[in-house]
Amino acid sequence: MLKIVFPAALLLSLCVYALPQDRIIALPTSPRRIQIAAEKTIPVLRDGQSQLEIVLPAGANRVLQFAAAELQEYFRRSCQVELPVVNAPNDSKVSIILGDNQWSRQAGLDCTVLPRDGYYLKSVGRRIYIAGVDDDKGNPAEAFGWSVLFERGTLNGVYEFLERFLGIRFYFPGEIGTVVPKHQQLNLPQMDIYDRPDFPRRRYGAAPINHQAWFPEQEYHHRLSGRMNLNLRTESFYVPCCHSMERLKIVERFADKYPDILAMDEHGKRHTQPGSVYYGNLCYTSPSLRDELFRDAVSHLSGEPAQNRGLRGWDPSAIQPGFFNIMPKDHFRTCYCPRCREFYQKHPESELVWDLVANIAGRLRQAGVPGYVTAMGYGHYPNPPQTVSLPDNVLIMISVRGPWAENIPAARAEGDQRIKIWT
Numbered sequence: 001m002l003k004i005v006f007p008a009a010l011l012l013s014l015c016v017y018a019l020p021q022d023r024i025i026a027l028p029t030s031p032r033r034i035q036i037a038a039e040k041t042i043p044v045l046r047d048g049q050s051q052l053e054i055v056l057p058a059g060a061n062r063v064l065q066f067a068a069a070e071l072q073e074y075f076r077r078s079c080q081v082e083l084p085v086v087n088a089p090n091d092s093k094v095s096i097i098l099g100d101n102q103w104s105r106q107a108g109l110d111c112t113v114l115p116r117d118g119y120y121l122k123s124v125g126r127r128i129y130i131a132g133v134d135d136d137k138g139n140p141a142e143a144f145g146w147s148v149l150f151e152r153g154t155l156n157g158v159y160e161f162l163e164r165f166l167g168i169r170f171y172f173p174g175e176i177g178t179v180v181p182k183h184q185q186l187n188l189p190q191m192d193i194y195d196r197p198d199f200p201r202r203r204y205g206a207a208p209i210n211h212q213a214w215f216p217e218q219e220y221h222h223r224l225s226g227r228m229n230l231n232l233r234t235e236s237f238y239v240p241c242c243h244s245m246e247r248l249k250i251v252e253r254f255a256d257k258y259p260d261i262l263a264m265d266e267h268g269k270r271h272t273q274p275g276s277v278y279y280g281n282l283c284y285t286s287p288s289l290r291d292e293l294f295r296d297a298v299s300h301l302s303g304e305p306a307q308n309r310g311l312r313g314w315d316p317s318a319i320q321p322g323f324f325n326i327m328p329k330d331h332f333r334t335c336y337c338p339r340c341r342e343f344y345q346k347h348p349e350s351e352l353v354w355d356l357v358a359n360i361a362g363r364l365r366q367a368g369v370p371g372y373v374t375a376m377g378y379g380h381y382p383n384p385p386q387t388v389s390l391p392d393n394v395l396i397m398i399s400v401r402g403p404w405a406e407n408i409p410a411a412r413a414e415g416d417q418r419i420k421i422w423t
Helices: 020-025 062-079 102-106 153-166 222-231 250-254 287-301 338-346 351-367 409-422
Strands: 002-005 033-036 042-046 052-055 094-098 119-124 127-132 186-188 191-195 323-325 372-377 394-399
Touching (some): 052 062, 062 094, 094 153, 119 153, 153 222, 250 287, 287 323, 351 372, 394 409
Parallel strands (some): 052 094, 323 372
Antiparallel strands (some): 033 191, 042 186
16 A cells, blocks of 8 residues: 655645645545435436437537547447437437536536546536536547546546446446446436545556456557546546656766766775666765756756756656655665765664755755655655654655555554554
């Protein structure tokens, strides 16, 4: 299990945010509203004949277009009907009106107050509104890998509608994992639903496996996995926290200019052998390293392209809009240079990583640069620092063993205790 620990400044009430990314990471606090009438009074399908239409305002973005296509697809499979898509509601029809628009606002739906990934499902007479915040740049049809990270509140609401009222289930990718009940008759109740995630971070992953009875080879594809992220309403953003000191190509960019950024072994030699697993270990007391890392952080958090810093791009595992990760590479090796030895005389060795994090985050705070530094309690530095104070623009991820420790009492207790001392 991985857990993000937020500083007290982030425990914010709904819609009061100091930074744009605060809306992303704040835990939703507004109560759900799920009111569904007992009687089903909205006629949808009678003897195979549909009363429905989908209303998609002119100029609708790709998220809304995809949401309409999903409604059409699953009504086709479940009810054997073709739903028309129109630009305005017809009072003689039952209209499913998608997105934040003039009609949804007239019905009292305010999408500006929704937490990240929240949505409304509300009926008024023969109109059913499904609305959330949708990113104009998002493209669900091409959503896989990093491209699933965009707001799609209306699409989340569509999948909720399909599950709740048509009985559709998305268990895992492919036809076998998708359950689509058949309907010849279908009426819907009046509804007033406001729903949102319990947690901002919600992920799904499926690795290639050999169980072809469940994942036929032709079905296992990264696009199917991406589609599953949409079906399951997973997170629409990513807080990066993954070995940035390697992903930022620090050695490749700066080692020739600043040899002292490389960690020194016990014999006074720098780790300069590219074939060694220890290559890329850095000296965290190096002023040159800290200055260049600070410049990287300022550049990214100010919205500059990575090319300004000699990179082809900002690695999404470590760098995301509003977030800059500071985390050593795996195969960590202690640096024994004179500066680091002096530090170890005054602090535990694990504090050196936190000292680096605090230095960069503090300089960003002092310079007025918006955004957050992310770091992980991991490896030989899993616990909170004892001699270093972390600024409030730092977000900490705690690394524990997760499901592999559930049946090992000592390991689980160790992880639980680590979370407890951080929180």
